[in-house]
Amino acid sequence: MKLNIHIPEPTKLIPDIRTGEGLLQWLSTVDHKLIGIMYLCTALLFFVLGFGEALMMRIQLMRPLNNFLSPEAYNQLFTTHGTNMIFLVLTPMLLGFATYSLPLMIGANEMAFPRLNAFSYWIFLLGGLILYASFFAGGMPNVGWFSYAPLSERFFSSTKGVDYWVISLLLMGIGSVGAALNFVVTTLTMRTKGILMNQLPLFVWMVFVNSFLILAAFPVLNAALFMIFIDRQFDAHFFVSATGGSPVMWQHLFWGFGHPEVYILALPAFGMVSEVIPVFSRKPIFGYEFIAASSVAIMLLSFGVWAHHMFAVGLGTTFNAFFAASSMLIAVPTGIKIFNWIATMWGGSVQLKTAMLFALALVVNFTIGGLSGVGFSLVPVDWRLTDTYFVVAHIHYVLIGGSLTGGFAAAYYWFPKITGRMLSEKIGKWHFWLYFIGFNCTFFVFHFLGLLGMPRRVYTYPDLPYLGTLNLFSTISACVFGISFILFFWNIFYSLRHGRIAGNNPWNAWTLEWLTSSPPQQKNFEKVPLVRSRRPLWDMLHPEDPDWKRENKNKIKKTGYE
Amino acid sequence: MGRILNSIHRFFSEMSRSSSPNEDYINKLFLWFLILAAIIMIIVIVAVLIGAIHYRSSRHQGEPEQITGIKWLEITWTIIPLLILLIFFYFTVRFMKDIDQPVDKNQQADIIITARQWWWEMQYSKYNFTTANELHIPVHQKLLMRVESADVIHDWWVPELGRKIDAIPGTSNYSWLEASDTGEYKGACSEYCGTQHAGMRILVISETKNEFDQWVQDQQKVPSPPVDSVAQRGMRLFSERTCAGCHSISGTVAVSHIGPDLTHLASRKTLISGVLTNTPKNLYLWLQNPQKLKEGSHMPNFILSNNELEALVKYLEELK
Missing domain, CATH: 2.60.40.420 (Cupredoxins -  blue copper proteins)
Structure with a gap:
């Protein structure tokens, strides 16, 4: 058997996966663009699985005391749905866009560590496949994506599901840490001549800040995962109270990772809309420094808010008050971003392209999710809302209304760059409105369900007033929501063949990725001009009114560039 | 119109039910929060709509003025939320203390x-x-x-x-x-x-x-032993068919506390933790196949005959 296969450099910009050579080129690539595309395609693939799981749960909950799913099946589904959507859809979606765009946006030809980049992707994919392999090994994990001990201990959960879950998350965590390290080093060392740290495009800035979040949060999770694994496999008792362990410690460790994780999923999406909104308002971002600094504030504060997931644990008034205060504080930098995005539109010349519509949907829906989040920081209110459907509404407003909606804005914005063709605006508008209406109708009623007393993670519920009606409404809306995704897939499929040729800079945007061809050559840039401001392409097109004159006046002095 | 308003009112009062001083605190704080959230939400939606409609490109020509920010505005929308949150923080701590009043170490729980x-x-x-x-x-x-x-x-x-x-x-x-x-x-x-x-x-x-x-x-009270012969048979079955291995009924040999205490089962309104109303028929179905009514429950299926089921139900439903 030949161990050495020579794989020629791809001649096509996007190798054809149907030919043997093309397949090998995909498998062996270290090109950040191809790896970015693989991340995005993997996210789409797992999204179909995760959405299917969600639909099955919605069918089960469509009426009280329904028998569509057994409790065991339902519990496996909601666990897998949560893990799938967070680790296998949103994370690769955000990493994918970052892997693709970040080097382009700073005028670099590659990531700092191309092989590590490929390793991060493949180990992430392995983790994802191992999660689903549990299905063939006696059942998927059934203790929730948060896997609270002691329920996740072997005594209460004797199937192999939790072990597969642990290994899967460990591998994906290693992948994420690798990717984060890569982003940090790339941003610090690979910027083209002239870009200062306060001139980074905001998407790059947020991915950079976010990478520090990943580097600090994932090791906490990985440590906790090892501990539960040792408990389960070697009969240790980190989280077993009868023998001196502490189940509450698991909660501290898990949320010590889990809450930063929410911002890990949100910050890159904030970065995406911070690119999209200025371009389609034809104005620079309003308050660049404040948006950038508020991201750092969010990063730091997010490590001090984890226990707002634990207000019902009974940890005492002083303890709760501290975490109430920190959780309220973190709303302020988030609010600053919302106001700045709106101020960017005001006084601009707003083009309501599909990408812009999604960005605006993020502004509105994330505000709803953010506000309900403030509700949880009011401890007495949290005692009513926590672990009810109100929280289910909140998390979906944050993760779909925030991250996924930002992802769609990015998809419509960068698809022309990635493929060389435009996504259809007509299908896009249909996609957007069905998505926006379907999403809000599905999830807004969850607020009411929570207030009416419906706990979360229940496979069924008694026939109490309004519960059946609201759940049925949500299930029907979920189908509308589902149709919007079919339109998105159709749009991709259609536009790859018949979409308008994009050209280098279809949106008349200002960051460096739009300088090169669409899709970019294997070597991203032949030559990058000296960058002197946050919007290099604006400066090129408007030599009479360049940004660098408008921006920091001291800069010219400091750097000596003129 | 009146009817619609009425049903909306019913819907919202259903969501803010309270029958205790503690829940009153929670409801009060939640209501204030809801008003604040609604105001912010309206501001954001209106501001986005103004941005999308008033400033849309078809109403303008050429590139707009390139403004990069206004410092006093940034400071305003940093400070105002901070002040509002400070007020909410005060009430959060106050109500939290009102609800969770300190417990004396020697106090026995009711x-x-x-x-x-x-x-x-x-x-x-x-x-x-x-x-x-x-x-x-x-x-x-x-x-x-x-x-x-x-x-x-x-x-x-x-x-x-x-x-x-x-x-x-x-x-x-x-x-x-x-x-x-x-x-x-x-x-x-x-x-x-x-x-x-x-x-x-x-x-x-x-x-x-x-x-x-x-x-x-x-x-x-300790329930009096059954007089009816069917119920007496039920009582015997209760210890023979290992029910007593997990459940207890005072005045009998059943003293285990693994499953629920059944001493006055018949006086309860529901069965199996609120899943079913307490009727002889439901109890019969439950004993016949617990896994069917509550899948995963720790009560096994004892494969009882119809006669045994009837006797057990008769006995248990007399435990008033």
Whole structure:
């Protein structure tokens, strides 16, 4: 058997996966663009699985005391749905866009560590496949994506599901840490001549800040995962109270990772809309420094808010008050971003392209999710809302209304760059409105369900007033929501063949990725001009009114560039 | 029109039900928060719409003025939210202290609640008896609950009666319980606790002092042995068919506390932790195949014959 296969450099910009050579080129690539595309395609693939799981749960909950799913099946589904959507859809979606765009946006030809980049992707994919392999090994994990001990201990959960879950998350965590390290080093060392740290495009800035979040949060999770694994496999008792362990410690460790994780999923999406909104308002971002600094504030504060997931644990008034205060504080930098995005539109010349519509949907829906989040920081209110459907509404407003909606804005914005063709605006508008209406109708009623007393993670519920009606409404809306995704897939499929040729800079945007061809050559840039401001392409097109004159006046002095 | 308004009103009052001083605090804070959230939401939506409609490109020509920010505006929308949150923080701490009043170390709990997969054990330590899944309390009396767990983490929650409190193995949590009206209050376990998390419901019955005292007296009584021959056979079966291995009935040989105490089962309104109403037929179906009515429950199927089922039901339904 030949161990050495020579794989020629791809001649096509996007190798054809149907030919043997093309397949090998995909498998062996270290090109950040191809790896970015693989991340995005993997996210789409797992999204179909995760959405299917969600639909099955919605069918089960469509009426009280329904028998569509057994409790065991339902519990496996909601666990897998949560893990799938967070680790296998949103994370690769955000990493994918970052892997693709970040080097382009700073005028670099590659990531700092191309092989590590490929390793991060493949180990992430392995983790994802191992999660689903549990299905063939006696059942998927059934203790929730948060896997609270002691329920996740072997005594209460004797199937192999939790072990597969642990290994899967460990591998994906290693992948994420690798990717984060890569982003940090790339941003610090690979910027083209002239870009200062306060001139980074905001998407790059947020991915950079976010990478520090990943580097600090994932090791906490990985440590906790090892501990539960040792408990389960070697009969240790980190989280077993009868023998001196502490189940509450698991909660501290898990949320010590889990809450930063929410911002890990949100910050890159904030970065995406911070690119999209200025371009389609034809104005620079309003308050660049404040948006950038508020991201750092969010990063730091997010490590001090984890226990707002634990207000019902009974940890005492002083303890709760501290975490109430920190959780309220973190709303302020988030609010600053919302106001700045709106101020960017005001006084601009707003083009309501599909990408812009999604960005605006993020502004509105994330505000709803953010506000309900403030509700949880009011401890007495949290005692009513926590672990009810109100929280289910909140998390979906944050993760779909925030991250996924930002992802769609990015998809419509960068698809022309990635493929060389435009996504259809007509299908896009249909996609957007069905998505926006379907999403809000599905999830807004969850607020009411929570207030009416419906706990979360229940496979069924008694026939109490309004519960059946609201759940049925949500299930029907979920189908509308589902149709919007079919339109998105159709749009991709259609536009790859018949979409308008994009050209280098279809949106008349200002960051460096739009300088090169669409899709970019294997070597991203032949030559990058000296960058002197946050919007290099604006400066090129408007030599009479360049940004660098408008921006920091001291800069010219400091750097000596003129 | 009036009818529509009426049903909207009914819907919203259904969501803000309260029958306890603690829940009143929570409702009050939630209402203030809701008003604040609604105002912010309206501001954001209107501002986005103005941006999308008034500033749309078809109304302008050429590139707009390139503004990069206004410092005083940034400072304004940093400071104002901070001040609003400061006010909310004050009330958060105040109400939190009002609801969670300190417990004296020597104080004995009125009720000890032990959560189990998937039912609730309730001990009235002052009256020296144990019951399950159905809590009776005297109205207008502030009771101290001690909440514990025998297996995994559960959470006690009756929406109208105040805060949630986790039941954690190895830990005792304390919480105050007071109902300001008589009536029945439904609740549920609110921390995911395994297969039958959904089948772990709570019923709290708040009654007048007299009614409560009467109920306590009834619960303290040892049930008289059955006279009916079918019920007598049921009683025998109860110990022979290993029911007594897990359940206890005072005055009999059954003293185990693995499953719910059945001493006064017939006096309860529901069966299997609020999943079914307590009727002989439901009890029959439950004993016939527990896994069918509550899949995953720790009660095995004993494959009882129809005669045995009838005898057991007859016996248990006499335990008033």
